[in-house]
Amino acid sequence: MSQPVQPPNPPQQPHGGQPADGNPYAGQQPAPGNPYAGQQQPGAPTGNPFAGQQPGAPTGNPFAGQQPGQFGGGFPPAPPAPRGNVGLGVLTALGTAIVAAILYGVIAGSIEREVGYAAIGVGFLVGFAASKVGGPLPAIGAASAVFSLGAVFLGQLVAMSMILADGLGVGFSEVFFEHFGDVVDVWKQESDFMTYLFLLLGPVAAFGGARKAA
Template identity: 50%
Template structure:
């Protein structure tokens, strides 16, 4: 009787049939690595060190001047109103509020407009206007309280009186708040666009 050496094993279909040492998971068993959400199902898990393909291209840089200016103007008007209310309620100019005005304008402009240098400059200029408008609103709120008239009557009908009162009460610290707000707007735009 002649028998071949080594004894012949029955062939199984698939990779295990070609390699007697390869083991296939039982049917219905979970995969050793769970699939990533949204990824196509792979027949075998990726091996460490395997080439995954080229990296994704970087996101395109935003450079929308019009959208940045619109966002900065809207933020400037909102910030001016809030700053004026803070001044009117506390009857004081508050430095951190001026920083908040500038930063709010800068972040809105940078997020919407991107890295366009004109957006950063425009946000700084709008921050100056926003602080001024906020100080006028605050002055009108304080004056309306003292004169027992409505805010809207004093602010809209007698804006010249409000501006005159602002000029009389302006001191060097008032102009420091302008500079702080402009710097915060400029730097906030740069940080938000990065």
């Protein structure tokens, strides 16, 4: 007698469910002791190094996100020191006073009278030139005032010498250089209030010229 043929056993299904089409590992349980089991696999790289990063929200600042640079330049430069040269300023005052005295004397001697504006011009010119060259220093202003006083006085003596030389019919140099003491004596006799006033106008104008040049 022949025994009946047993039908072939159907393939065993994987534990826990049906197999996925074409994936022999689908449905497998994670092995115990594996801390990474069940985690999703990262996606395939796309070639963009910035993929997955969220852009920051706009803030309206075009320089947002930039690293601040180092403070450059250091400390601001110190202000320049006030210019000043006392010696040069005094020499300028002296030279200007001599020239101004001669001009003042020639003008006053030519018209045979003293001019107040000329005395003011002498002082202003001395103070302005000295402060312009030497700087706005108190010592230069004081020197300008002293030299202006001397310039006006010398100019008056020059004018007096011109008048005397013209009256005596001699040369100016003879009266001024050979009889200088006599010229001073005549100046003392002929001087009045206006003469001393003109002497004071020179130093006052010198301070004004020095302030104008500062």
